[in-house]
Each structure stands twice: as C-alpha cells, then as structure tokens.
Amino acid sequence: MKIEANTNITIKxxxxxxxxxxxxxxxxxxxxxxxxxxGEMDDFRIYDVALxxxxxxxxVYEDMTDTQIVTAAKDDLKLEDTDIITQNIKLPxxxxxxxxxxxxxxxxxxxxxxxVTRPLMEEAAIVVDLTATITKNDVSHxxxxxxxxxxxxxxPYKIEINASEKGADISPYLFGLFFEDINYALDGGLYPExxxxxxxxxxxxxxxxxxxxxxxxxAWYKLERGGGVGSITTASTSSIHPNNPNYLRITATTxxxxxxxxxxxxxxxxxxxxxxxxxxxxxKNELYNFSLYARSDYYTGPIEVSLTSADGVIVxxxxxxxxxxxxxxxxxxxxxxxxSTSTARLQILMKDTGVxxxxxxxxxxxxxxxxxxxxxxxxxxxxxxxxxxxxFRFPGGCLVEGRVVSNRYQWxxxxxxxEERKNIHNNWAxxxxxxxxxxxxxxxxxxxxxxSKDLEAEPIPCISAGISHPEKGSFKPTTVPLDEMDxxxxxxxxLVDFANSTDMNxxxxxxxxxxxxxxxxxxxxxxxxxxxxxxxxYERYKLFSDALRRSHPNIKLIVSGGFGMNDDINLAxxxxxxxxxxxxxxxxxxxxxxxxxxxxxxxxxDNYDRNLGTVFVGEYASWxxxxxxGLAEATYMTHLVENGDVVELAAYAxxxxxxxxxxxxxxAIFFDNTSAYGTVNYYVQKLFMKNTGDITLTSEIIKxxxxxxxxxxxxxxxxxxxxxxxxxxxxxxxxSAEVIFRDDFSSDGSDWxxxxxxxxxxxxxxxxxxxxIPNAHVYTGHIRSENYTLTxxxxxxxxxxxxxxNLGQQDPNNYLRLNLGGWGNxxxxxxxxxxxxxxxxxPYYDRAKYPIVVDNxxxxxxxxxxxxxxxxxxxxxxxxDIIDRIKSGPVYCVVSKENTTGDIIVKVTxxxxxxxxxxxNFNNIDYINPIGLKxxxxxxxxxxxxxxxxxxxxxxxxxxxxxxxGTNKVExxxxxxxxFRLSTVEGNELEF
Ligand code: AHR
Numbered sequence: 001m002k003i004e005a006n007t008n009i010t011i012k013x014x015x016x017x018x019x020x021x022x023x024x025x026x027x028x029x030x031x032x033x034x035x036x037x038x039g040e041m042d043d044f045r046i047y048d049v050a051l052x053x054x055x056x057x058x059x060v061y062e063d064m065t066d067t068q069i070v071t072a073a074k075d076d077l078k079l080e081d082t083d084i085i086t087q088n089i090k091l092p093x094x095x096x097x098x099x100x101x102x103x104x105x106x107x108x109x110x111x112x113x114x115x116v117t118r119p120l121m122e123e124a125a126i127v128v129d130l131t132a133t134i135t136k137n138d139v140s141h142x143x144x145x146x147x148x149x150x151x152x153x154x155x156p157y158k159i160e161i162n163a164s165e166k167g168a169d170i171s172p173y174l175f176g177l178f179f180e181d182i183n184y185a186l187d188g189g190l191y192p193e194x195x196x197x198x199x200x201x202x203x204x205x206x207x208x209x210x211x212x213x214x215x216x217x218x219a220w221y222k223l224e225r226g227g228g229v230g231s232i233t234t235a236s237t238s239s240i241h242p243n244n245p246n247y248l249r250i251t252a253t254t255x256x257x258x259x260x261x262x263x264x265x266x267x268x269x270x271x272x273x274x275x276x277x278x279x280x281x282x283x284k285n286e287l288y289n290f291s292l293y294a295r296s297d298y299y300t301g302p303i304e305v306s307l308t309s310a311d312g313v314i315v316x317x318x319x320x321x322x323x324x325x326x327x328x329x330x331x332x333x334x335x336x337x338x339x340s341t342s343t344a345r346l347q348i349l350m351k352d353t354g355v356x357x358x359x360x361x362x363x364x365x366x367x368x369x370x371x372x373x374x375x376x377x378x379x380x381x382x383x384x385x386x387x388x389x390x391x392f393r394f395p396g397g398c399l400v401e402g403r404v405v406s407n408r409y410q411w412x413x414x415x416x417x418x419e420e421r422k423n424i425h426n427n428w429a430x431x432x433x434x435x436x437x438x439x440x441x442x443x444x445x446x447x448x449x450x451x452s453k454d455l456e457a458e459p460i461p462c463i464s465a466g467i468s469h470p471e472k473g474s475f476k477p478t479t480v481p482l483d484e485m486d487x488x489x490x491x492x493x494x495l496v497d498f499a500n501s502t503d504m505n506x507x508x509x510x511x512x513x514x515x516x517x518x519x520x521x522x523x524x525x526x527x528x529x530x531x532x533x534x535x536x537x538y539e540r541y542k543l544f545s546d547a548l549r550r551s552h553p554n555i556k557l558i559v560s561g562g563f564g565m566n567d568d569i570n571l572a573x574x575x576x577x578x579x580x581x582x583x584x585x586x587x588x589x590x591x592x593x594x595x596x597x598x599x600x601x602x603x604x605x606d607n608y609d610r611n612l613g614t615v616f617v618g619e620y621a622s623w624x625x626x627x628x629x630g631l632a633e634a635t636y637m638t639h640l641v642e643n644g645d646v647v648e649l650a651a652y653a654x655x656x657x658x659x660x661x662x663x664x665x666x667x668a669i670f671f672d673n674t675s676a677y678g679t680v681n682y683y684v685q686k687l688f689m690k691n692t693g694d695i696t697l698t699s700e701i702i703k704x705x706x707x708x709x710x711x712x713x714x715x716x717x718x719x720x721x722x723x724x725x726x727x728x729x730x731x732x733x734x735x736s737a738e739v740i741f742r743d744d745f746s747s748d749g750s751d752w753x754x755x756x757x758x759x760x761x762x763x764x765x766x767x768x769x770x771x772x773i774p775n776a777h778v779y780t781g782h783i784r785s786e787n788y789t790l791t792x793x794x795x796x797x798x799x800x801x802x803x804x805x806n807l808g809q810q811d812p813n814n815y816l817r818l819n820l821g822g823w824g825n826x827x828x829x830x831x832x833x834x835x836x837x838x839x840x841x842x843p844y845y846d847r848a849k850y851p852i853v854v855d856n857x858x859x860x861x862x863x864x865x866x867x868x869x870x871x872x873x874x875x876x877x878x879x880x881d882i883i884d885r886i887k888s889g890p891v892y893c894v895v896s897k898e899n900t901t902g903d904i905i906v907k908v909t910x911x912x913x914x915x916x917x918x919x920x921n922f923n924n925i926d927y928i929n930p931i932g933l934k935x936x937x938x939x940x941x942x943x944x945x946x947x948x949x950x951x952x953x954x955x956x957x958x959x960x961x962x963x964x965x966g967t968n969k970v971e972x973x974x975x976x977x978x979x980f981r982l983s984t985v986e987g988n989e990l991e992f
Contacts, residue, residue: 006043006044006045007042007043007044054095054096057072057076057096058096058097061096061097066136066137066138066139067139069096069097069098069136069139070098070134070135070136070139070140070141071141072096073095073096073098073100073134073136073141074134074141074143076095076096077092077095077100077132077134077143079091079130079145079147080912080914081156081703081890082130082145082146082147082148083148083703083704083705084148084150084156084157084703084704084705085110085116085147085148085149085150086116086118086149086150086154086156086914086915086916086917087116087914087915088114088115088116089110089114089116089147090114091112091113091114091130091132095134097136098134098135098136099134099135099136100132100133100134100135101132101133101135102114102130102131102132102133103130103131103133104128104129104130104131105128105129105130106126106128106129109126109128109149110128110130110147110149116149117149118149118150118151118152119149119150119151119152120151120152121151121152121153122151122153123151124151125148125149125150125151125154126148126149127146127147127148127149128146128147128148128149129144129145129146129147130144130145130146130147131143131144131145132144132145148705150704153969154704154917155704155916155917155918155919155969156703156704156916156917156918157701157702157703157704157891157916157917157918157919158701158702158704158918158919158920158921159699159700159701159702159893159895159906159908159918159919159920159921160699160700160702160921160923161697161698161699161895161904161906161920161921161922161923162697162698162699162923162924163697163897163904163922163923163924163925163928163984164923164924164925165697165698165924166695166696166697166698167642167695167696167697167698168641168642168643168644168645168646168695168696169644169645169694169695170641170644170645170692170693170694170695170696170896171614171644171645171647171648171649172390172694173390173391173458173648173649174390174640174641174644174647174648174649174650174692175389175390175637175640175649175650175651175652175685175688175689175692176389176390176391176392176393176457176458176460176649176650176651176689177384177387177389177391177392177393177455177457177651177652177655178393178394178397178618178619178651178652178653178654178655179392179393179394179395179448179655179656180394180395180396180397180398180399180653180654180655181395181396181399181426181428181439182396182397182398182399182428182654182656182663182664183428183654183656183657183658183661183662183663183664183667184266184434184437184658184661184662185654185655185656185657185658186439186443187266187438187439187440187442187443188266188267188268188658188661188673189266189377189380189656189658189671190376190377190380190381190443190656191376191377191440191442191443192364192365192368192375192376192377192378193362193363193364193440193442194265194266194280194281194282194288194346194363194364194365195219195263195265195346195361195362195363196218196219196263196264196265196266197215197216197217197218197219197220197263197436197438198263198360198361198362198440198442199244199246199247199359199360199419199423199440200216200217200220200234200246200247200248200359201216201244201245201246201422201423201438201440202214202215202216202218202219202423202436202438203215203423203424203425203438204218204435204436205425205429205435205436205437206435210403210404212425214234214246215436216234216246216248217232217234217248218436219263219264219265219436220232220248220261220262220263221261221262221263221264222260222261223258223259223260223261223262223312223347223349224256224258224259225256225257225258225259225312225349226256226257226258227254227256227257228252228254228255228256228257228258228259229252229253229254229256229259230250230251230252230253230254230259230260230350231250231251231253232248232249232250232251232261233248233249233251234246234247234248234249235247235248235249235357239359240293240328240359240360240419240420241419241420243413243420243421243422244359244360244419244420244421244422244423246359247293247357247358247359248261248357248358248359248361249355249356249357250350250355250356250357250358251354251355252299252350252352252353252354252355252356253353254353255350255351255352255353257349257351258304258349258350258351259349259350260303260304260347260348260349260350261347261348262278262308262312262345262346262347262348263280263345263346263348263361264277264278264279264280264345265278265279265280265281265344265345265346265673266279266673267279267660267661268658268659268660268661268672268673269660277310277343278310278343278344278345279342279343279673280307280342280343280344280345280346280363280673281341281342281344281673281674282307282316282337282339282340282341282342282344283337283340284337284338284339284340285336285337285338286336286337286365286366286367287334287335287336287365287366287367288307288317288334288335288336288337288363288364288365288366289332289334289362289363289364289365289366290305290319290321290332290333290334290335290346290362290363291330291331291332291333291360291361291362292330292331292332292348292358292359292360292361292362293328293329293330293331293358293359293360293419294323294324294328294329294331294356294357294358295324295325295326295327295328295329295356295357295358296324296325296326296354296355296356296357297326297355298354298355298356299324299350299352299353299354299355299356300324300325300354301324301350301351301352301354302320302321302322302351303320303321303322303324303331303348303349303350303351303356304318304319304320304347304348304349304351305318305319305320305321305333305335305346305347305348306318306319306335306346306347306349307335307337307344307345307346307347307363308344308345308347309341309343309344309345310343310344310345312345312347314339316337316338316339316341316344317335317336317337317338318335319333319334319335320351321333324356328359330360334366335363342673342674346361346363348361359419360418360419362418365377365378368381369381369382369385369454370454372447372450372454374418374442374443374447375447375450375451376443376451379671379675379676380656380669380671380676381451381454383669383676383678383682384455384655385454385455385456386686387682387685387686387689387690388456388686388689388690389455389457389689390457390458390649390689390692391452391457391458391459391460391525391649391651392448392451392452392455392457392458392459392460393460393461393462393527393618393649393651394448394452394459394460394461394462395409395445395448395461395462396409396427396462396530397462397530397619397653397654398427398428398469398530398531399426399427399428399439400462400463400464400529400530401427401464401467401468401469401477401529401530401531401532402427402464402468402469403425403427403468403469404468404478405464405466405467405468405477405478405479405480406478407424407425407427407468408464408466408468409424409463409464410422410464410491411444411445411461411463411491411495411498412491412494413441413444414441414443414444414445414446415444415445415446415498415511415515416511416515418442421440421441421442421444422441423438423439423440423441424438424439424441425437425438425439426438426439427469428663428664434661434663445461445495445498446512446515446517448461449499449517449521449523450517452521453521458523458524458525459499459521459523459525460523460525460526460527460558460649461495461499461523461526461527462527462528462529462530462558463488463491463492463495463526463527463528463529464488464529464530465488465528465529465532465537465540465541465544465560466479466480466485466488466540467479467480467529467532467536467537467540479536479540480540482539482540482543485540485543488544489543489544489547492526492528492544492547492548493547493548493551493552494507494508495508495526496523496526496548496551496552496555497509498511498512499512499520499521499522499523500520500521500522500523500552501520502520523555524554524555524556525555525556525558525586525649526548526555526556526557526558527557527558527559527560527588527616527618528541528544528545528557528558528559528560529541529559529560530560530588531560531562531563531569531590532560532569533560533562533568533569533572533573534569534572537560538576538581538582541559541560541582541584542582542583544557545557545582545583545584546583549583556585556586557583557584557585557586558584558585558586558587558588558616558618559573559577559582559584559586559587559588560573560587560588561573561574561587561588561589561590561615561616561618562589562590563590563591564590564591565589565591565593565597565601565604566844566845570587570589570844570845571844571845573587574587574612574843574844574845575845575848577612577613577845578609578612578845578846578849584613585613585614586613586614586615586616586648586649587613587614587615587616588616588618589615589616589617589618589620590617590618590619590620590653591617591619591620592619592620592621592622592623592653592666593620593622593623594622594623595622595623595624595628595629595631595632595633596632597622598622598632598633598635598636599632599635599636599889599911600837600839601636601839602635602636602638602639602886602887602892603639603832603839603841603885603886604639605639605640605643605646605647605843606639606642606643606841606882606883606885606886607830607841607842607843607846607882607883608643608646608843609843609846610645610646614646614647614648614649615643615646615647615648615649616648616649616650617640617647617649617650617651618649618650618651618653619651619652619653619654620633620636620650620651620652620653621633621652621653621654621666621681622666623665623666624665624666625666625667625679625680625681625945625946626680626942626943626944626945627680627938627939627941627942627943627944627945627954627975628911628942628943628975629666629680629681630679630680630681630683630684630937630954630977631684631909631911631942631975631976631977632911633652633681633684634684634687634688634907634909634937634977635889635892635909635911637650637684637688638892638893638894638907638908638909639885639894641688641692641693641696641894641896641907642696642885642894644692644696644896652668652681652684652685653666654666654667654668655667655668655669656668656669656670656671657669657670657671658670658671658672659671659672659948660672666681667679667681668681668682668685669682670948672948675948675951677946677947677948677951677952678946678951678955679945679946680937680939680944680945680946680954683937683954683955683956684937684977686956687907687935687937687956687977687979688907691896691905691907691935691979691981692896692905693896693897693898693903693905694896694897694898694899694900695896695897695899696894696895696896696897697895697896697897697904698895699893699894699895699906701887701891701892701893701918709868709884709887710786710808710867710868711786711807711808711816711865711867711868711870711884712782712783712784712785712786712808713782713783713807713808713809713810713815714779714780714781714782714783714806714809714815715729715731715741715779715780715781715783715790715805715806715807715809716777716778716779716780716804716805716806716807716809716815716817717729717752717766717768717777717778717779717792717794717804717805717806718757718768718775718776718777718778718804718805718806718817719757719768719773719776719796719799719801719802719803719804720773720774720775720776720800720801720804720822721771721772721773721774721799721800721801722771722776722796722798722799722800722801722802722803723767723768723769723770723771723796723797723798723799724767724768724776724794724795724796724797724799724802724803725765725766725767725768725794725795725797726745726765726766726767726792726793726794727744727745727764727765727766727792727793727794728744728745728764728791728792728793729741729742729743729744729745729766729790729791729792730742730743730790730791730792731781731783731788731789731790731791732788732789733785733787733788734785734787734788734789734864734866735785735787740781740783740785740788741780741781741783743766743780744764745761745764745765745766746764747761748761749761749766751780751781752766752778752779752780753778753779753780754777754778755775755776755777755778755779755812756773756775756776756777757770757773757776757777757778758770758773758776759776759778766778767797769797771798771799771800777804777806777812779806779809779812783808786865786866786867787865787866787867788864788865789862789863789864789865790805790807790861790862790863790865791860791861791862791863792805792861793858793859793860793861794820794858794859794861795853795856795857795858795859796821796825796853796854796855796856797855797856798855800824800825801821801822801823801824801825802819802820802821802822802825802828802852802853803818803820803821803853803859803861804817804818804819804820805817805818805820805861805863806818807863807865807870808865808884813833813834813835813836814833814834814835815832815833816830816831816832816833816841816870816884817830817831817832817833818830818861818863818872818880819831820850820851820852820853820859820861820874821852821853822847823847825852825853826848826852827847827848827850827852828847828850828851828852828879829841829842829846829847829850830842830870830872830880830882832884832886834886839886841882841884841886842880842882850879850880851874851879859874859875860873860874860875860876861873861874862874862876868883868884868885869881869882869883869884870882870884889911890910890911890912891908891909891910891916891918891972892908892909892911893906893907893908893909894906894907895907897984901983901985901988902983902984902985902988903981903982903983903984903988903990904922904928904981904982904984905979905980905981905982906920906979906980906982907977907978907979908972908977908978908979908980909976909977909978910972910973910974910975910976910977910978911942911975912974912975913974913975914974915971915972915973915974916971916972917969917970917971917972918969918970918971918972919968919969919970920968920969920970920980925984926984927984927985927986928982928983928984929982929983929984929986929988929990930962930968931960931961931962931990932960932961932980932981932982932983932990933958933959933960933961933979933980933981933982933990933992934958934959934960934961934970934978934979934980934981935956935957935958935978935979935981936956936957936959936973936976936977936978936979937954937955937956937976937977937978938954938973938974938975938976938977938978939953939954939975940974940975941975942975944975958992960990961980
C-alpha cells in the first residue's frame with residue numbers, strides 16, 4: 001500500500017546526508033561504507049512493503065499509452081522454461097494492468113489454465129502451441145509459445161559425470177570459520193563468563209566510539225540489606241596490574257545484613273545494554289566457579305556470595321568466603337543453583353563494617369565445551385565443532401584494525417594471567433545503540449589457538465597492519481608512523497614464536513607453555529591487516545613480509561584484498577600480485593552482496609591465474625538469512641569448490657549474532673543467553689564443510705534436447721559506440737582442416753544478420769560506421785564443430801571503445817565475447833552474455849594486462865576453440881587462454897570425490913519453485929553402489945528462515961536412496977540444496 005507520495009521534490013538525497021552522523025539505512029545513504037547518493041529525485045513515494053519487480057515495472061508504465069503498455073507487457077511476459085515441462089505451469093492472467101487470455105492447441109496435454117497431463121512412459125514428448133492474447137482496453141497483442149510436455153519417465157536435465165577425469169585438486173582447507181567479536185559474539189556470547197565488566201575497566205563509547213569515557217561501574221549496582229548503609233566507587237591506587245588499573249571499593253558504614261553490589265550479567269533482552277535487568281542464565285544443579293580478587297586493610301570479615309532472583313528475593317545459591325588480607329588475594333568458591341533461571345543476578349556482600357577492594361569478579365560455568373577451564377559456551381562450541389571447519393580465522397575483521405590505531409587489537413594484551421590482560425572498548429560499539437560494548441580479552445590469543453585445536457581447524461590469526469578502520473564519515477584512518485612500525489612487526493614475529501616455537505628460552509614460547517600448552521600450535525597462516533589498501537597499507541605490509549620471510553619463511557602470508565567484490569583495493573592488490581610488488585601467498589577477498597549477485601558472479605575465480613597466489617574468500621555472505629540467501633551461497637560455493645585449486649580458503653561471515661545485540665545482518669548462528677539456532681546459511685556451510693571432497697570430477701548439467709556445454713553456435717562481429725572494420729573471416733575445423741565458413745567480403749554480406757548498427761561492405765571490408773550504437777552486432781552461420789579456429793582481421797576507425805568478436809552464439813542474448821579495447825578502450829577481456837546479462841570471464845584484475853586498440857591499425861585475431869576452452873592470439877601472440885565454466889542454470893552442481901572413502905559427492909542446487917528430475921550419468925567408472933545417501937536442505941518459500949521461535953524450520957534431512965546410476969533419475973525438490981553421496985568401493989558402508 002502506498003502511504004505517502006510527493007511529486008514536487010526539491011531536496012536532493014545528499015542533502016539528507018550529514019557526514020558527522022552515521023546514516024546507515026537512511027534515504028540517500030544505504031549502508032555504512034557506501035557514499036551518499038549525489039543525485040536528484042522526483043516523484044517520491046513511500047510504500048509499507050517492498051515492491052516486487054512487476055509492481056516496480058507497473059509504476060514505470062503508469063504514464064504510457066495502451067499500445068506502449070501492451071507492447072511492454074508482451075516483451076516482458078515470461079513463462080518458466082517451456083522446453084521441458086513436467087508439471088503444471090503458471091500462466092499469468094495479467095501484467096502491467098493488461099488482461100491475458102491463454103489458448104492451447106492441445107488441451108488434453110496442456111489446458112488453458114496451465115494444467116499438464118504428461119504422455120505415458122516411453123511415449124514421445126508432445127509439443128503444444130500456446131497463445132497469449134494480451135489486452136488493454138482496445139489494444140491487443142498476441143504472443144506464441146511452443147511448450148514441450150515430457151513423458152512420465154523423462155528427466156528434463158542430466159548430469160554427465162566423468163568419473164575418471166579429475167578437475168581441480170581441492171584445497172584441504174576449504175571451508176572454514178571466521179570469528180569476530182561483533183554482535184556480542186564473545187563476551188556475553190561464546191565466552192561464557194556471566195559477570196559483565198568483571199574488572200571495572202569498562203569504557204562507554206561516545207561519538208560513535210571515536211571517544212570513550214570511563215564507565216567502571218557499568219552493570220554493577222549498590223546493595224544495602226537489612227539496614228546496612230554504605231557506598232561504592234572505583235579506585236585505582238595499588239591495583240592488581242598496570243594493565244588492569246581500576247577496581248571496586250565498597251565501604252560499609254553500617255553493616256545491617258550486608259552492604260555490597262550485584263552484577264546484572266550480559267543482557268539479551270530488547271532495549272540496549274543500558275537496560276539493568278539482571279539476565280544471568282543459570283541451570284539447576286550445574287556447578288559455577290566463583291572467584292574474585294580482594295584486598296583490605298580495614299576488613300577481614302567474610303564475603304557473602306549468592307545467586308538470586310532479579311529482585312534479590314529468591315536465593316538460588318549462597319556461600320561465605322573468607323581470607324581477605326591486605327594484599328590482593330584470589331578467593332574462590334563453587335556455586336550450585338537449586339533452580340534454573342535466565343534472570344539471576346550475582347550478589348557480593350560484606351557482612352560487617354569496613355572498606356573492601358575487589359577486582360576480577362568471575363562466575364564461570366564448569367560445563368564448557370570440551371570442559372576447558374577458560375573455555376567456550378557448551379552449546380555454541382558444539383555447533384562450531386559439528387560443522388567440521390577446516391580453519392578458524394580470528395579475532396576479526398574490523399575489530400583488528402581499531403577505531404583508531406591505538407585501539408587496535410594487540411594480541412600481547414590478551415595473553416598471560418587474566419588479571420594482567422587489558423580491557424578495551426569494542427570497535428562495534430560505534431553503532432550508537434551499544435555504547436558499553438567492551439572486550440575483556442579474557443578470551444585471548446591463547447584461547448583462540450586452543451579453540452582452533454579443539455575444533456581440529458587450522459588457526460589463522462589476523463593482525464593489525466598499523467592502520468585503523470576508515471569508514472566513519474569523513475574520518476580518515478589513523479596510521480602508526482612508518483618509523484614506529486618496528487614494534488608491530490616484532491609483535492608479528494613474536495606471535496609466530498608464541499604459536500610455534502619449541503625453544504623454551506623464547507619468552508613467548510615459554511609463556512605458551514606456562515599457560516598450559518608446551519606443544520606448538522603449528523600455525524601455518526598469518527594475515528596482515530584487514531580490508532586495508534592504498535600505499536600506506538602496501539608499504540606497511542612490506543615491512544611485515546620482509547621481516548617474516550626472514551624469520552619464519554614457512555608461514556603463508558595473507559594480504560588484504562579489499563571490501564567488495566572487485567573493488568578498487570581488490571584490483572590494486574591483485575595487480576600488485578601480478579607485478580610481483582607484493583610478497584604474499586594469498587589474497588583475502590571480502591564481499592557481502594545480494595543473493596542474485598552470487599548467481600551473476602559464480603565464475604569469479606574460473607580463470608584466475610593459478611601461478612599468481614591463491615584466494616582466501618575471508619568473508620562473504622548474501623544480505624540475509626532466508627532460504628534464498630542460503631541457496632545463492634550454496635550455488636556460489638559449488639563454483640568455489642570447482643575452483644578449489646585456487647580458492648584455498650573460504651569463510652562465511654559473521655559467525656555469531658546475539659539476539660537484540662546485532663550490528664551486522666548476515667550471520668550464521670543466532671543466540672541469546674539461553675538458546676541458539678543455526679540459520680539456513682549455517683546449514684549450507686556445514687553441509688559443504690562435511691562434503692567438500694578432495695578432487696573435483698568433470699561434470700556437466702545438460703538440459704534435455706540441448707547439446708553439451710561447448711562453444712558451438714554462430715559467430716559474430718560488433719562494437720560499442722565505435723566504428724570498426726573486419727576482413728577475411730575464416731573458420732576451419734581443427735581435426736579435418738576443412739573450411740567451415742569463409743567470407744572475404746567480396747559479395748553482398750547476405751550471410752550475415754545485423755542486430756544493430758550501420759553495416760556495409762566495401763572493397764573486401766565489412767564496416768560498421770555508427771559511433772553511437774551501444775551494441776552494434778552481426779552474426780552468421782552455426783558452427784557445430786567443437787574444435788575449430790576462427791581467424792579474421794579487424795580494426796577500429798573511430799569511436800569510444802574497441803572491437804567485439806562473438807563465439808558460440810545460441811541466440812542474440814546468449815554468447816561468448818572477446819572485448820578488445822573495452823571499458824572506454826582502457827582494458828580487454830572475455831565476457832559471457834547470458835540472457836542478455838554480461839558476465840566477465842577473465843579475472844577483473846587481468847583486464848589491464850591485455851592490449852587495447854590503436855585507431856586504424858589492423859589486428860590479426862585468431863581464436864582456437866576446443867570444447868569449452870578458447871585460446872586467443874592477437875598478431876600471433878597468445879593473449880587469453882580461458883575456460884568457459886559458466887553454468888546457466890537453473891540447476892547448478894559440482895561433483896567431487898573423497899580420497900579416503902572413494903565416495904563421489906554430487907552437490908546440486910535447485911533455486912526454482914518447481915521439482916526437477918535429473919538423470920545422474922556416471923561415465924568411466926567400474927563400480928558405483930546404487931544405494932546412496934541423499935541430504936536435502938529445502939523450504940516452501942524463498943523467504944523461509946529459521947528463527948528463535950522456529951529454529952528447525954529449515955534443516956538438512958538425510959535419507960538412503962536407491963538407484964542413482966544408469967538411466968535412473970533423482971529428484972530435486974523445489975527451492976532445495978541436495979547432496980548425493982555415493983560409494984565407489986564395494987562393501988563400503990556410507991555413514992549417516
Ligand atoms: O564481518 C563483519 C565485518 O565485515 C568485518 O569486521 C569486516 O572485516 C567486514 O567489513
């Protein structure tokens with residue numbers, strides 16, 4: 001429903017933008033990192049629901065004539081794939097306000113409402129003519145379709161698998177986890193400490209965390225019981241450790257039944273962290289370790305420790321501890337509640353008058369995952385372990401960078417005794433609603449390494465490169481001056497020693513041993529910086545890489561690859577990799593994008609140079625946690641596996657989000673103080689981690705009636721806003737040397753069909769002379785060979801761009817194209833046009849490497865096609881060698897094999913709303929057990945999701961299936977991600 005409209009607007013979106021305020025989500029500033037929109041707008045409307053594509057289009061057609069509307073409706077009217085109909089189809093009755101009537105030529109197989117009756121098994125397919133009459137008032141147009149109704153036993157798709165042809169060696173580290181303390185993931189989350197602000201060091205972030213003020217009493221409240229009178233304050237003389245300067249001083253002037261404090265714990269209820277409602281979650285009969293440091297010159301009496309209801313009336317556990325002396329002294333006890341509740345508070349009371357100093361107050365469940373003393377929350381740790389991640393990247397993210405460099409994450413502040421670690425404010429406090437978001441650092445680098453080990457995952461630390469996080473309005477990142485970088489570089493060297501050294505004379509190796517882990521952690525990877533770029537980053541990165549290559553040459557170094565797919569930083573980093581001006585093993589690409597973009601960009605890594613360095617997709621997610629997000633990610637991940645030789649590591653992000661305390665909207669696991677659930681995205685990750693395989697097998701999805709995925713079809717010539725000339729076009733079959741096609745333009749050019757442009761033949765030259773046509777294009781013939789060579793000469797005579805050569809054209813909207821001198825004649829690349837949408841096949845970073853076009857200079861172009869591979873020579877020099885692995889869907893798959901079991905794993909997504917039968921054809925295989933496992937993740941609607949109320953709405957289900965080879969078919973549910981696991985070893989039992 002439209003709720004507001006204004007057609008006379010003078011204000012610009014950018015006028016709404018004030019760079020000193022975080023306007024994320026405001027009109028004109030959609031997201032933190034995006035620039036404001038500096039444009040103008042007219043006819044401004046607000047709706048209370050998001051409009052769908054058709055509703056948006058209807059708005060566009062509001063001011064058009066009936067003829068224009070009917071024409072547009074005819075153009076845009078689409079049916080699902082009518083070549084392979086196996087079930088009822090939807091026949092729209094209206095579009096853009098038109099009326100649509102349907103007429104079928106054979107209502108016994110397809111009636112006028114779209115109901116289908118399939119021919120019986122082994123009968124032939126039936127082709128039905130379907131006519132739509134589209135009417136608006138007095139104007140009508142007709143649109144015809146041919147619908148092929150498949151017989152009962154026919155599968156519309158087949159997956160051809162060549163079991164003896166290896167594709168890629170899949171990296172053993174694909175896929176893993178990325179953990180960051182964002183969304184209250186650590187303190188109040190994975191780290192199960194129940195006391196908030198236990199060391200009285202909390203900072204409150206002001207001004208979006210650019211400035212912090214001391215908030216040492218946050219989450220603590222004074223208690224005066226039974227006539228007791230006293231005061232509480234923080235103090236800092238003679239503290240436990242300089243890193244932990246503040247503590248709590250309780251003064252009891254009248255004892256009553258007790259003077260002291262209570263702590264609320266970490267909240268999970270709505271209304272921000274300012275809400276003082278006690279929210280400790282305690283379980284009946286579980287054991288909780290309580291401890292504090294105490295000191296007093298004026299109090300030696302007992303301290304009463306209790307767990308009570310939110311108002312303090314009901315006592316769930318209580319004990320007295322003694323032993324206060326004039327020196328800081330750790331006192332402890334165990335509490336065992338007699339009830340379960342999620343709204344408990346922890347009370348600490350002096351039982352007599354006096355002055356008592358306390359610090360490092362802790363209440364920690366004995367039950368942790370793997371029973372680690374300073375470990376992680378049991379349910380959350382188990383959820384991670386159950387995924388079977390191959391690596392664990394920590395501790396961030398932007399967190400590493402710091403809001404300013406002085407607030408960067410420094411691993412040395414997070415190791416050693418807990419009371420000697422430094423509390424710092426959290427980067428993610430900046431969103432304003434979470435001003436008290438701090439990092440106690442009680443879970444620090446030692447604990448991260450132990451957790452990685454417990455998860456059986458490679459630890460991948462990320463450290464600050466000495467540059468802070470840049471995204472606050474006009475605020476520029478701060479940097480550690482180059483001449484002060486030695487300390488950071490030394491920290492990196494020491495980190496490797498902390499993780500790996502066995503030399504107990506090394507201070508950091510000894511610290512690790514003293515903390516309980518004499519054995520090395522065998523860290524293999526280290527990442528320097530997060531999403532950093534620009535000269536200031538690259539020159540700092542070099543200081544690290546130079547030093548680390550000398551001190552620890554076996555460590556693989558990871559360099560930042562930017563924020564956003566193919567953004568400027570990404571491009572700059574990869575170009576430096578090409579030029580050899582960065583010494584890194586792996587580039588860390590990050591992107592958060594719409595689910596539809598994952599389909600568009602599936603081939604991102606298909607043609608990456610395998611000798612340049614590998615890829616870490618360190619953070620990726622589609623915006624949201626609905627089924628369509630999970631399916632888009634699963635589809636994209638099939639291609640990450642296909643490219644598992646160059647994509648060495650990949651991790652969805654972020655990992656955790658706390659209910660009501662979430663700053664980032666794409667998360668794998670949601671939790672509150674009492675429960676947790678996995679999102680669809682979590683299950684997609686988990687399924688991939690458990691079913692990655694070691695090698696890919698070459699495979700192809702072929703739609704019924706189509707030939708296989710080879711570069712076959714018409715050839716084309718073209719340009720964009722450019723005058724071009726072509727001559728001597730020749731295609732020969734590489735096997736027979738037969739000339740399949742030739743045109744020396746000595747005749748009239750009638751072999752060619754012109755789609756757009758001004759084309760003419762003069763003196764053996766085919767010329768396109770219009771410089772203002774964005775897609776001038778002619779095509780001819782149909783090359784059926786899959787092994788052929790196209791040669792021609794081409795030149796540009798004037799205009800903005802360069803020369804286009806098309807191959808494998810199925811129709812004018814589907815082909816592969818060499819774009820020589822594209823992007824304003826600054827770059828060159830290969831592209832694939834799928835349903836009119838352009839996808840870049842050559843790596844984005846690569847485009848500048850290839851020649852651009854010089855006016856009036858003839859180029860000899862040779863394209864050698866073998867199957868789905870093209871080698872392109874320009875003036876006899878090899879320029880491109882690309883493989884077309886782009887799958888056009890709507891079913892997507894990857895096939896891999898596991899070395900240890902010999903199992904073949906077929907992962908396939910069906911993001912459409914119809915069930916699909918697929919024939920799985922295994923070629924070149926001796927044995928395959930027809931009884932296999934089928935695991936399906938599916939939903940009824942693309943917007944379905946898991947929630948706290950319905951946490952298992954969409955979860956994978958595994959069943960045994962019979963018969964998957966030969967002519968047998970498997971079924972793909974609508975909106976599903978399916979994994980088939982099949983044994984190739986006789987006698988091997990498949991495990992559920
Ligand atoms: O995952 C959330 C954030 O996204 C990470 O901190 C950062 O690296 C990226 O910008």
